[in-house]
Every structure is written in C-alpha cells, then in structure tokens.
Amino acid sequence: xxxxxxxxxxxxxxxxxxxxxxxxxxxxxxxxxxxxxxxxxxxxxxxxxxxxxxxxxxxxxxxxxxxxxxxxxxxxxxxxxxxxxxxxxxxxxxxxxxxxxxxxxxxxxxxxxxxxxxxxxxxxxxxxxxxxxxxxxxxxxxxxxxxxxxxxxxxxxxxxxxxxxxxxxxxxxxxxxxxxxxxxxxxxxxxxxxxxxxxxxxxxxxxxxxxxxxxxxxxxxxxxxxxxxxxxxxxxxxxxxxxxxxxxxxxxxxxxxxxxxxxxxxxxxxxxxxxxxxxxxxxxxxxxxxxxxxxxxxxxxxxxxxxxxxxxxxxxxxxxxxxxxxxxxxxxxxxxxxxxxxxxxxxxxxxxxxxxxxxxxxxxxxxxxxxxxxxxxxxxxxxxxxxxxxxxxxxxxxxxxxxxxxxxxxxxxxxxxxxxxxxxxxxxxxxxxxxxxxxxxxxxxxxxxxxxxxxxxxxxxxxxxxxxxxxxx
Amino acid sequence: xxxxxxxxxxxxxxxxxxxxxxxxxxxxxxxxxxxxxxxxxxxxxxxxxxxxxxxxxxxxxxxxxxxxxxxxxxxxxxxxxxxxxxxxxxxxxxxxxxxxxxxxxxxxxxxxxxxxxxxxxxxxxxxxxxxxxxxxxxxxxxxxxxxxxxxxxxxxxxxxxxxxxxxxxxxxxxxxxxxxxxxxxxxxxxxxxxxxxxxxxxxxxxxxxxxxxxxxxxxxxxxxxxxxxxxxxxxxxxxxxxxxxxxxxxxxxxxxxxxxxxxxxxxxxxxxxxxxxxxxxxxxxxxxxxxxxxxxxxxxxxxxxxxxxxxxxxxxxxxxxxxxxxxxxxxxxxxxxxxxxxxxxx
Numbered sequence: 001x002x003x004x005x006x007x008x009x010x011x012x013x014x015x016x017x018x019x020x021x022x023x024x025x026x027x028x029x030x031x032x033x034x035x036x037x038x039x040x041x042x043x044x045x046x047x048x049x050x051x052x053x054x055x056x057x058x059x060x061x062x063x064x065x066x067x068x069x070x071x072x073x074x075x076x077x078x079x080x081x082x083x084x085x086x087x088x089x090x091x092x093x094x095x096x097x098x099x100x101x102x103x104x105x106x107x108x109x110x111x112x113x114x115x116x117x118x119x120x121x122x123x124x125x126x127x128x129x130x131x132x133x134x135x136x137x138x139x140x141x142x143x144x145x146x147x148x149x150x151x152x153x154x155x156x157x158x159x160x161x162x163x164x165x166x167x168x169x170x171x172x173x174x175x176x177x178x179x180x181x182x183x184x185x186x187x188x189x190x191x192x193x194x195x196x197x198x199x200x201x202x203x204x205x206x207x208x209x210x211x212x213x214x215x216x217x218x219x220x221x222x223x224x225x226x227x228x229x230x231x232x233x234x235x236x237x238x239x240x241x242x243x244x245x246x247x248x249x250x251x252x253x254x255x256x257x258x259x260x261x262x263x264x265x266x267x268x269x270x271x272x273x274x275x276x277x278x279x280x281x282x283x284x285x286x287x288x289x290x291x292x293x294x295x296x297x298x299x300x301x302x303x304x305x306x307x308x309x310x311x312x313x314x315x316x317x318x319x320x321x322x323x324x325x326x327x328x329x330x331x332x333x334x335x336x337x338x339x340x341x342x343x344x345x346x347x348x349x350x351x352x353x354x355x356x357x358x359x360x361x362x363x364x365x366x367x368x369x370x371x372x373x374x375x376x377x378x379x380x381x382x383x384x385x386x387x388x389x390x391x392x393x394x395x396x397x398x399x400x401x402x403x404x405x406x407x408x409x410x411x412x413x414x415x416x417x418x419x420x421x422x423x424x425x426x427x428x429x430x431x432x433x434x435x436x437x438x439x440x441x442x443x444x445x446x447x448x449x450x451x452x453x454x455x456x457x458x459x460x461x462x463x464x465x466x467x468x469x470x471x472x473x
Numbered sequence: 474x475x476x477x478x479x480x481x482x483x484x485x486x487x488x489x490x491x492x493x494x495x496x497x498x499x500x501x502x503x504x505x506x507x508x509x510x511x512x513x514x515x516x517x518x519x520x521x522x523x524x525x526x527x528x529x530x531x532x533x534x535x536x537x538x539x540x541x542x543x544x545x546x547x548x549x550x551x552x553x554x555x556x557x558x559x560x561x562x563x564x565x566x567x568x569x570x571x572x573x574x575x576x577x578x579x580x581x582x583x584x585x586x587x588x589x590x591x592x593x594x595x596x597x598x599x600x601x602x603x604x605x606x607x608x609x610x611x612x613x614x615x616x617x618x619x620x621x622x623x624x625x626x627x628x629x630x631x632x633x634x635x636x637x638x639x640x641x642x643x644x645x646x647x648x649x650x651x652x653x654x655x656x657x658x659x660x661x662x663x664x665x666x667x668x669x670x671x672x673x674x675x676x677x678x679x680x681x682x683x684x685x686x687x688x689x690x691x692x693x694x695x696x697x698x699x700x701x702x703x704x705x706x707x708x709x710x711x712x713x714x715x716x717x718x719x720x721x722x723x724x725x726x727x728x729x730x731x732x733x734x735x736x737x738x739x740x741x742x743x744x745x746x747x748x749x750x751x752x753x754x755x756x757x758x759x760x761x762x763x764x765x766x767x768x769x770x771x772x773x774x775x776x777x778x779x780x781x782x783x784x785x786x787x788x789x790x791x792x793x794x795x796x797x798x799x800x801x802x803x804x805x806x807x808x809x810x811x812x813x814x815x816x817x818x819x
Contacts, residue, residue, distance in 0.1 A: 122777040125562040146780070150563040235649050235665055296761050297671035298644030299651075434779045437758075444761040448671060451762075466583065473561050473780045 078367045079108045081134035083124055085116045089138060089190075089354070092389035100374045107367045109136075117142060118433055128152050128359070135362035136371055139186055140354045141177055146430040148180035149472070153357035156184045159369050174394020177353040177424050186355035187376050188394035192317035193349040193414055193421045195250040195339075198222075202333035204229050204239070204311040215312065216340045219257065219283055222312075226291040229311035234289065238309075241291035243301045244284055245314040248436040251443070252350045255280045256422055257342025263468060267428035270465045273457060279343070281446070281457070288447040295447035296440070308332050314339065317391050317410055336410045338417070349421040353394060385411070394418070429472045438467055555786035562782055573787035584763065584771050585788075591677070592768040596746035598681060599688075603746075604738055606689035608731075611697035612723075625698075632691025640755035643683040644670065670757050673764035680752055680765055693738050700734030701727070732811040740803055744796055768792060 084090040090113040097109045112134050114123045121143040127133035128150075139147055147153055160167065167175065167184075174188035200212050208229040215225035226241030244250065252262045260277030263270050271277055293299045304310045306327040315336065328334060338347050356375055358368045374380055378397040384390045385404050392398040392411065405412050427435055442460035445451040451459075531538075556573055558566035577585045614625050631639070646653045647669035658666040669679045704727060712722050750769040753759055759766035759774075772792070776785035 118778050122562065122780065125780065129562050150561065152563065235668065236655070236659060237650050240650075293651075294649045294668045294671045296757075297647070297649050297652075297668060298756070299648060431779065434774075437774065437778065440758070441760050441763050441766075444671075445673060448668065448761070450673060463583070 077106045077108055078364050079110060080136060080362075080364050080368050080371060081110045081112050082136040082138075082371070083112050083114055083127070083134035084138045085120045086113050087116055088389055092384050092387075095389070096375070096380060096383070099380075100371060103374075104367075104370060107370060109371055121146070121433065124152070125150075128361070131361065133359050133361070135359050135364050135368040137357045137359055138189075138354065139357050141352050141424040141426075142433060143430075144178065144186060144353075144355055144357075145180060145426050145432075147357070148185050149430055151360055153185040154360040154362065154365060156186070156358065156369075159358075159365065160184065163369065165373065169395045169397050171394045171396070171399070171418060173351045173418075173421055173423050174353060177351060177394075178355045178357075186353075186357040187372055188353040189356040189375055190354035190391035191394035191418070192352055192391045193417045194352050195245040195253045195314050195316045196347050196349050196417055197315040197317075197336050197410055197413055198339055199305060199313045199315040199336050200334060201305065201308060201311050202335060204308070204332070208241075208311065212335065212337055216337055218340050219342055222340050223283065223286055223291070226287060226312060230291045235294065237293070240293055240304065240310040242287050242312045243292050243304070243310055243314065244287045245316070246295070246440055248432070248439050249350050249352065250314060251280075251284065251439065252425070253339070253348035254284055254342070255348065256350070257339070257344055257346060257348030258283070259342070259344035262425060263427065265425070267426050268468055270461055270468055272464065273461050276344070278453075278457070281443075282453065285446055285449070285453065289449045296444050302327075305334075315410070317414060336413050338413055346420075347417060349417050350425070351394075351418075351421040351423050353424070354391065427468050429468065429470055431467055431470060431473065435464065435467050438463055552786040552789055555783050556790045557787075558783040559781075560783040560786075561780040563780075566783060569783065573784045574791070576784060577787060577791060582784075584766060587763065588766050588768045588771040591764075591766065592747055592749065595677070595681070595749055595767065596743060599684060599746045599749075600739065600742045602681070602685060603688040603693060604735065604742055606685060607691075607693035607738070608697050608735070610690055610694045611701055612727075614694075615698060615701045628690030628694065630690075631687045634687060636687070636751035637755050639683065639687050640752050643679075643686075644756050647679055647683075671761055673761050676757055676761060676764040680756060683756065684749070684752055693742065696734055696738055697731070700731050704730045729812045730814065733813055736803075736807050736811045740800055743799055743803065747792070747796060747799075 082093060084093050090111060093111050097111060101107065101109060114120050114127075117140070120138075124133055124137060124139075124147070133152070137147075137153065139153065144153075159165075170188065171191075174191050175184060177191075178184055178186035178188055198212075198216060200215070202212065205212060205215065205225065208225065210225040210228055215222055222242065228241065229239065230237060230241035231239035244254075248262060255261055255272070255277050258276045258280035260274055260280050261271045262277075263272075272281065288295050293304070301310070301313050305313050308331055341347055356372055358365055358372065362368055376393055376395070378395070378401065381393050381395075381398040382401055382403060385392050385398070385401075386407060392401075392404060398404070399411075399415060399418055405415065426432055439460075442456075442463050446453060446456040446460065555566055557568060557570060559569050559572075560566040576582055610628055614621055614628065618624070634642075649655055649666070649668040649671060652669075654669070655666040667675045669675050708726050708730070709722055712726050717725065748769050749767050750773065753765040753767050753770050754773070757765045759770050768788075769792075772785050772788045775781050775788060
C-alpha cells in the first residue's frame with residue numbers, strides 16, 4: 001500500500017503470471033479438499049410407507065420380570081436426542097418414539113439419524129467432542145469399547161441400582177458385551193451369535209442328492225454337499241454350493257468351531273497360525289475356491305440366493321429377512337438351520353450386541369434412562385423383532401417370546417446358542433475396525449487361491465499382528 | 474510505481490462514471506479504483522471517494538473471503554496444527570512434534586509408501602490417457618459431422634454418472650462368474666478370463682478402464698472443445714493456402730494454440746488423479762491385498778476408521794506439499810511448451 005492506495009504491482013502481470021498464481025492457488029485448495037466426491041449426507045429416516053405392515057399388538061405377558069415401573073415424570077417437559085445409525089434401527093426408533101411420548105408426555109424424544117458404520121463411529125465421536133452428541137447413543141460391539149475408553153457412554157450401574165432395575169432376566173454374555181472394566185456401560189438392545197446359521201435352498205440340495213441334515217452333519221460333510229451342489233468350473237460357475245461369510249466375525253465363528261481363535265483373550269497376540277485355526281482356514285479356503293463365487297468380486301449373496309443360484313449361505317440373524325419370502329416368492333423351498341458342529345464339538349459363535357448407551361455428557365440421564373427401559377421392554381422388543389426392525393435384546397423374556405420363537409425361523413434356529421455363545425473378542429488397543437478391514441485385505445488372496453496358504457498366512461499374520469501391536473489411537 | 478503503467482494498461486482518463494467493464498484479469502471496480510488514484514490523489518475529498526469505492530469492492534468480495542477464511546483456510550490451519558499432535562477426535566490433541574511425519578517417512582506406517590507409489594502409478598497412467606482420450610474425442614466432435622450434437626451428449630453422459638453408481642455398475646460388468654465382460658470373453662473362446670477386481674494383478678488396470686470411461690467424454694473434453702472452437706478459422710485457411718495438410722495443420726496450428734488448454738487440463742488432471750478415492754472405495758475397498766489402496770483412501774481410513782486424526786492431518790499436509798510441488802514444477806516446465814497468443818516468445 002502506498003498512501004492508502006492499493007498497489008497492483010510494479011509491472012504489469014502477464015497472462016502467464018496470472019495463470020501461474022491462479023493455478024497454484026487452485027491446486028492448493030483442491031488438494032486440501034481431500035477425496036473427489038463428498039459423501040452423501042445422512043438422510044432423515046423415512047416415515048413408514050403407507051400400507052406397510054403395522055406393528056403387531058402388544059406381546060402376550062411373559063413370565064420374565066418386566067421392566068421396573070416408570071418413575072414419575074418431571075413436571076416440566078424435557079427433550080432428549082437419540083443417535084442411531086441409518087437404516088432399520090433408526091426407522092424403528094421413529095415408529096416407537098410416539099408410543100413412548102404418549103406414555104411419558106413430559107419427555108420429548110428427537111431422533112438424530114447418522115450414517116451407518118464406519119462413518120457412524122467417527123460421526124458420533126465428532127459430535128461428542130463438540131458437545132453435540134445425543135443423550136441416547138446406539139453403539140455396537142464394533143466400537144463400543146473404543147467409546148467406553150474415551151468416556152462417551154455413561155456408567156449405568158449407579159442408575160440401575162438407584163432404580164432397582166432387575167438385570168436377572170438378562171443373559172450374562174449379553175451384559176458382558178456391554179461391560180467396560182467390570183461395569184455396565186450399555187444395554188444389550190439387539191443381539192445375535194453372528195454367522196452360525198446356514199440358509200439353504202432345499203430344491204438345489206435335493207437335485208444334488210443330499211439333504212440338509214446330511215450337509216450339516218460336520219464341516220467335512222458340508223464341504224462335500226457344497227461341492228455336489230456346485231456347477232461349472234472356477235470362474236465360470238453357473239451354480240454355487242456354499243457361500244462363506246466374510247470379515248473377522250464370520251472367520252472367528254469357523255475358527256472357534258475348530259477350537260481356534262483370532263487372537264488371545266488379552267487381544268494382543270494373534271492366534272491364526274495355531275494348528276486348529278489353520279485347519280479352519282484351510283476349510284474356508286476350500287469352500288471359497290471350490291464352491292463359491294470369487295471372493296471380493298462384487299456379488300450380493302442374498303440376491304444370489306433369492307435367484308436360486310446358490311444352495312447354501314453361511315448366514316446370521318438378519319438373513320431370515322434378507323432376501324426373505326418376498327424376494328424368493330415361492331420359486332423354491334428354503335430354510336435355515338445351524339452350522340455344523342466343528343471338530344471342537346461346538347457351533348462357532350461370536351456373540352454380538354447392538355447396544356444402547358447414555359451419553360456421559362447428557363443433561364437428562366433420568367429421562368434417557370426411561371427411554372432406554374422402554375426400548376428394552378419385552379413388549380417393545382416383540383414389536384421390533386416381529387416387524388424386522390432389529391434383533392432381540394439379550395434377555396430371556398424376549399429370547400423365549402413364544403411369538404418370536406414361532407414366527408422368526410432364524411431366531412428359533414439360533415436360540416439354543418444364546419446361552420452358550422462365546423463373547424466378542426476385542427483387541428487390547430480397541431482397533432477392531434482396522435483389524436477387520438486388514439483381515440479381509442490380507443486373507444483375500446488366500447481365499448481366491450492367488451497365494452498359497454503358507455506364504456499367504458505368513459504375510460497375513462505379520463500384517464495383522466502389526467495392527468495388534470499398535471498403541472491405542 | 475510507474476504512473477503510466479498501472480495494471481498493465483496505459484494511462485487513461487479517469488473511469489469515474491463509466492459503466493462496469495472488465496479488463497483482462499481485473500475486476501472492473503479494481504480498475505476504477507486504480508485508474509482513479511492517478512488523477513485524484515491530490516484532493517482529500519476525492520481520496521475519500523476512492524476509499525468508498527475500495528470499501529465497496531471488499532464488501533462485495535467479503536462473503537467469499539469470509540467463507541474461505543472460515544471454512545477452508547481456518548480448517549487447513551487447524552489441520553496443520555493437528556499434524557503435530559496425537560488426536561482421536563474425542564480427547565484433546567496431544568503435541569507430539571514431528572512424530573507423525575517420522576512415522577510416515579521412516580517406516581512406522583507400512584502402508585504409507587506403497588499407497589503413495591500406487592497413487593503416482595495411477596496418475597502417471599491416467600493423466601496422459603485421459604488427456605489424449607479427451608483431446609481425440611474433442612477433435613472428433615469438432616469436425617462438424619452430422620449428428621454432432623447427439624454424439625456430444627452421448628460422450629458426455631458417462632461423466633454425469635455419479636462415481637458411486639459408476640463403480641457399482643462396473644463391479645457387475647467385471648464380476649468374474651456372471652459379469653458381462655467375462656461372459657463375452659467366454660463367448661469368443663477365452664476359457665479362463667481374469668477375476669478383474671478380485672485379482673491383485675488386474676484390479677488397478679480394471680479401475681483405470683472404469684475411470685477412463687467416465688473421464689474421456691467429460692469436463693476435460695468440453696474444455697478441449699471450447700479451446701478448439703476458440704482457434705481462428707483464418708489460421709487454418711492461411712495454412713491450407715500454404716499447402717499444409719490435415720496433419721500439418723493439427724501440428725502447426727491446432728496443437729500450439731491449444732497448449733494453454735492442455736496445460737490447464739494437465740494441472741487439473743494431475744490433481745484429480747492424485748486425489749482418486751471414490752472408485753477404489755466403492756469398487757474394491759482398496760483390495761485385494763491392498764492392490765488399490767490409494768493415498769487418499771489410506772488417509773480416509775486413518776482418520777475416520779482408525780481415529781488417528783493427528784496422523785491423518787500429517788498425511789494430508791504431506792499430500793498438500795506434493796501437489797503444490799508438482800503444480801509449481803508443471804508451471805516451470807510450461808514455459809518451454811505452452812504458447813500464449815499475443816505474448817512474446819520466450
């Protein structure tokens with residue numbers, strides 16, 4: 001500036017000079033903008049479609065103890081916010097909230113839907129850090145411990161004890177999955193035993209000359225049956241015998257059936273090179289190579305099953321609904337049963353909880369607790385589970401609900417495992433999301449047969465142990 | 474200051490009262506302000522008027538400036554600070570000095586160098602291919618053939634497809650067992666076609682083809698087309714009179730006059746290629762076995778899956794420096810091959 005006037009330069013900038021400045025500026029800003037496309041923002045939950053199946057009537061009385069009576073509502077209306085992942089969970093919140101508010105006119109519940117995982121985890125963390133997270137936060141095992149370590153959920157033991165809320169009806173493994181340092185930090189709102197089921201196409205098995213009972217007699221029998229039901233050579237198959245599930249949870253179900261484990265109880269040492277684990281990995285590799293679509297090649301197992309192209313799918317709880325009878329539309333007979341017992345003599349499980357927690361920074365913990373009790377109530381649960389809104393709470397009054405048992409086939413099949421299921425193993429550094437992503441990356445070439453088992457496992461276990469060795473983030 | 478050469482223009486009469494106009498590279502109000510200064514500096518009253526005009530200029534620009542400072546510059550500076558901290562979003566950042574940079578450069582992150590190398594490989598292949606493809610398409614669409622309008626639309630449509638939809642569509646095309654591509658290959662006698670995205674050897678080339686499909690007929694082509702249409706027909710006619718054939722006209726007229734456009738597309742193309750993310754994120758998730766684990770995907774996973782925002786910020790700043798460095802290098806090299814009409818030869 002000279003005498004208050006702007007000086008535009010002592011000599012005229014050339015066109016080249018101008019472009020140079022513009023290019024540097026623009027490139028800097030573009031580089032700072034990260035990825036080329038913004039991710040879509042979370043959508044608000046849709047209102048139930050007209051004509052959609054209405055929730056069933058209140059459940060029949062159960063023998064189990066009901067939730068503790070609702071405490072007297074405060075005189076002034078309070079507002080609580082809930083954070084749920086996008087999808088069925090959030091949609092069912094939207095449906096149930098009015099019922100709760102009708103019963104509790106002094107509590108207004110506002111649903112803040114967030115994108116599904118993995119964005120959900122980061123979103124909640126960011127909201128919590130800036131004091132904007134909801135009072136009531138959905139938290140699955142995938143990142144529950146990470147939240148607990150960072151003080152996101154509130155410890156519930158004191159609230160439970162103050163309210164004399166009876167936990168006697170809850171399964172031990174369910175509550176254990178929501179514990180941190182021995183204290184309860186969340187309620188096991190939705191629970192399942194992971195990929196311990198087989199969804200099967202009865203017609204295809206019949207055509208292959210096997211029954212489902214023969215197929216699930218053992219892991220070896222399952223492989224033989226799957227091979228019989230497979231048509232075509234690798235890479236050009238027209239029909240698939242069996243589709244194993246992916247990720248750490250599914251692999252660990254199979255490892256446990258063979259007596260193995262992904263990593264030790266402390267979550268520090270990888271155990272995938274142990275003999276039992278190697279046997280399970282060999283079996284999984286055989287299944288992928290000889291009976292399944294190419295691993296990681298962009299297919300949808302449910303769609304394949306619904307089109308009658310696949311005889312058996314390693315399934316979890318939700319596979320009862322997806323694709324479900326509507327998608328199959330009577331084209332073939334199908335059913336769900338348990339995976340075979342492995343050499344260890346058990347069906348492999350990894351008990352998983354979609355928990356609900358109270359924000360440690362919530363200014364309305366009592367009102368939020370009331371809503372939490374409502375969500376855990378057997379009557380509410382029956383409505384959710386029977387209408388495909390989620391999985392059952394880990395409490396006997398829900399697990400043994402006669403309507404759920406008689407209606408939900410996958411639940412009936414899985415129910416015996418709820419009492420004996422093994423829990424969720426968390427890495428000591430709480431890096432489970434990173435671990436499971438890496439597991440799919442490094443095991444992929446083994447499943448497709450691109451790498452031989454021994455060198456593949458050597459490289460895979462090195463990479464995975466590297467993650468377990470990292471400090472907490 | 475040279476009083477006669479303000480902003481590259483010769484001294485003119487004061488522009489007060491003239492309608493807003495633009496001179497090359499300068500907003501009209503700036504020209505008004507500058508032009509006025511040379512004639513009105515003497516009287517305080519007129520200086521006040523200049524200041525009022527100046528203020529108006531800043532006022533009109535202020536929404537952008539404010540937005541830039543708040544939503545771009547501010548977060549950038551904050552991320553620069555975070556790059557020297559350990560930060561997991563929830564807890565306050567802890568100052569760790571250069572640890573994050575050491576971790577990246579000295580082997581503490583086994584995915585850093587491979588992802589960077591992979592990203593450069595991608596850029597080295599994709600930038601020339603997409604530039605050449607776009608230029609050829611633009612040349613073809615600039616011939617004035619019948620149905621050009623329809624062809625332009627057809628070539629442009631793929632670029633309008635959202636990256637996620639494009640990735641999902643191509644996943645199906647590439648599916649080894651029942652995808653369209655392998656079906657066709659089998660029909661022509663290829664018995665064991667590749668597994669494409671599921672095979673570490675083919676995943677990157679497959680993604681390249683997928684991205685080229687959307688890139689060749691998109692914005693780059695449009696910019697080339699605009700550049701081609703800006704070349705004066707007189708030059709072609711003169712060259713033709715001098716006996717230049719089609720190829721000579723392209724080499725001696727089209728290409729030199731198109732170099733500023735090529736240069737612009739090159740800079741933008743390099744940055745876009747280095748930032749590649751969505752196709753890999755959706756189509757392969759970075760796999761198989763990290764074969765398509767690009768730098769920005771690594772940054773994203775580090776920040777939003779692993780909650781290592783301090784380290785991710787360091788990764789972002791390393792990337793920023795690389796991009797700025799490449800842009801400056803490109804600018805420097807451009808002196809040797811970019812020709813601006815009306816500018817003296819260097």
